[in-house]
Amino acid sequence: MKRIVVLISGSGSNLQAIIDACGEGRLNGQVVGVISNKADAYGLTRAATAGIATQVLSHKGFADRESYDAALVAAVNDFGADLVVLAGFMRILTPVFVGAFEGRLLNIHPSLLPKYKGLNTHQRALDAGDNEHGVSVHFVTAELDGGPVIAQAKVAVDSSDNADSLAHKVHLKEHVLYPMVCGWFVDGRLQMGEGKAWLDGQVLPPCGYATH
Ligand SMILES: Nc1nc2c(c(=O)[nH]1)N[C@@H](CN(C=O)c1ccc(C(=O)N[C@@H](CCC(=O)O)C(=O)O)cc1)CN2
Numbered sequence: 001m002k003r004i005v006v007l008i009s010g011s012g013s014n015l016q017a018i019i020d021a022c023g024e025g026r027l028n029g030q031v032v033g034v035i036s037n038k039a040d041a042y043g044l045t046r047a048a049t050a051g052i053a054t055q056v057l058s059h060k061g062f063a064d065r066e067s068y069d070a071a072l073v074a075a076v077n078d079f080g081a082d083l084v085v086l087a088g089f090m091r092i093l094t095p096v097f098v099g100a101f102e103g104r105l106l107n108i109h110p111s112l113l114p115k116y117k118g119l120n121t122h123q124r125a126l127d128a129g130d131n132e133h134g135v136s137v138h139f140v141t142a143e144l145d146g147g148p149v150i151a152q153a154k155v156a157v158d159s160s161d162n163a164d165s166l167a168h169k170v171h172l173k174e175h176v177l178y179p180m181v182c183g184w185f186v187d188g189r190l191q192m193g194e195g196k197a198w199l200d201g202q203v204l205p206p207c208g209y210a211t212h
């Protein structure tokens with residue numbers, strides 16, 4: 001059973017979706033550890049309720065990003081991770097961390113990459129007047145939100161939408177997409193190579209695998 005370590009900073013609804021998928025046999029992995037940089041992350045409660053080991057590693061106690069990332073690498077390795085999943089983890093990672101896990105390090109990002117890298121994506125899509133928005137799952141590289149896209153899902157933007165309603169629509173897609181992509185990895189179907197994402201031996205297009 002592949003060992004999954006999930007990094008969070010907040011609510012952990014994507015963590016919960018992955019925990020549920022493992023528990024229901026839809027994902028052939030086991031979440032063996034959850035690490036948060038925020039002590040008040042509700043995702044820690046979700047993990048504890050599921051009987052999963054948790055650790056809080058605040059970035060505030062470190063002199064710089066690199067020393068924090070070195071401690072985070074050690075914490076992840078202590079859990080013996082096969083796959084490292086960023087699920088609302090809100091710290092930019094340095095090559096110290098990325099270099100340790102690249103190729104088995106995933107992130108979920110609330111936009112249709114390459115649009116809206118960074119933060120505040122829902123409001124940016126609204127401000128731009130976009131009629132569609134969505135979510136991307138990608139391999140993590142040193143370039144922020146620039147790693148090879150694996151899969152995307154779209155949502156319609158309605159005139160009545162605000163950032164919160166858009167976030168809710170995106171969350172619903174995330175909770176299906178992320179467990180699916182994690183399952184591809186643990187089943188050995190998904191790799192990163194030559195700076196691209198590969199599924200079943202075929203390179204994925206820049207926008208990844210499109211789901212509905
Ligand atoms: N090297 C990489 N690190 C991270 C990636 C990545 O692709 N490459 N993805 C992000 C996740 N993310 C968007 O999906 C993201 C997270 C955090 C930030 C950011 O600006 N963080 C600030 C702090 C913000 C806060 O504490 O609220 C910071 O680190 O100074 C941007 C994008 C995870 N890391």
Ligand SMILES: NCC(=O)N[C@@H]1O[C@H](COP(=O)([O-])[O-])[C@@H](O)[C@H]1O
Pocket residue numbers: 008009010011012013014015043087088089090108109110118119170171174
């Ligand atoms: N830039 C990273 C980022 O914004 N990630 C986003 O944070 C949310 C975490 O929700 P959750 O804690 O309920 O899973 C998710 O919507 C995820 O796409």
